Amino acid sequence: MSPDAPNPESPTADAAVLTSFDGGIGRLTLDNPRRKNAITLEMAAAIERFCDQVVDDETIGAVVVDATGSYFCSGADTRILAGASADPAAPESVKQLSAVYAAFVRVGSLPVPTIGVVVGGAVGAGLNLALAVDLLVTTPDAVLDSGFLARGIHPGGGHLTLLNRAVGRADTIALAACGQALTGNEAVARGLAYAAAPVEEIPAIVDGLTGPAARDPELTRKVMSSVRLELGPPAVTWDSAIEIERGTQMWSMARKGQNGSSRGPGRS
Structure with missing residues (x-):
């Protein structure tokens, strides 16, 4: 800077x-x-x-x-x-x-x-x-x-x-x-x-x-992306919501495993 x-x-x-x-x-x-x-x-x-x-x-x-x-x-x-x-x-x-x-x-x-x-x-x-x-x-x-x-x-x-x-x-x-x-x-x-x-x-x-x-902006942004997709307006069906969330939830689980933590990045 x-x-x-x-x-x-x-x-x-x-x-x-x-x-x-x-x-x-x-x-x-x-x-x-x-x-x-x-x-x-x-x-x-x-x-x-x-x-x-x-x-x-x-x-x-x-x-x-x-x-x-x-x-x-x-x-x-x-x-x-x-x-x-x-x-x-x-x-x-x-x-x-x-x-x-x-x-x-x-x-x-x-x-x-x-x-x-x-x-x-x-x-x-x-x-x-x-x-x-x-x-x-x-x-x-x-x-x-x-x-x-x-x-x-x-x-x-x-x-x-x-x-x-x-x-x-x-x-x-x-x-x-x-x-x-x-x-x-x-x-x-x-x-x-x-x-x-x-x-x-x-x-x-x-x-x-x-x-x-603010503690985990990467995860927060992914949650909000799903919020905006699912809740709309217009809102999607429950079946569609499951599919929208599936990939990102798998990503978050994989990330947690890679970090060796049960509470996400930056957490003890």
Whole structure:
């Protein structure tokens, strides 16, 4: 590494996004608190670059997505929405909104488990980002709000599919078409979030999830590959799942035998 190269273990600022890689864990932090971490085009591009690094670095076994300040994400930057409202059919309008949503798809397609931390709330496209992660940890009183209806616009970015995948048809309609919102506690009860806890307790929950995944990134990535293949959407049949898992399970057993350990690499 050259003296001028950034330290991969130190946080780096990149267009209102902070990123760091340490101990097998990548962290993506939205850093636009004055605008409630609204996603700009520059931030979307930075998210894509972060995802490229995670994909390429096979020592990364887990990713955390969080934000600075008291609110996770208020959606796409209002300047993008204003431009799209002025001329929604313009190629540039389509391009800009597509860039924001494409960044979220990249987060949702990462080869490692992704843990999102929502403090304060997530609305509109910000809720899309929260729904893109694999496991969501939030504060009990955070507000998870579809928000599109209140703005007088149709949901975008696959919002309805993301909601349905998390909470089912009835709650999707309640949120997207009837303007309802969920607190963090309600999100856990409905299966949208993994856990709700006070801010001071969240780091321990996140560490408990990321630690085991980061200790054996190679195995974690193979597990997540099977997760994405089997669970979809669409999910596969049980018979198909057995076949998907067979080869990788045999690989893991062979690796364990070669290492002479019953607990995998790096374990005593």
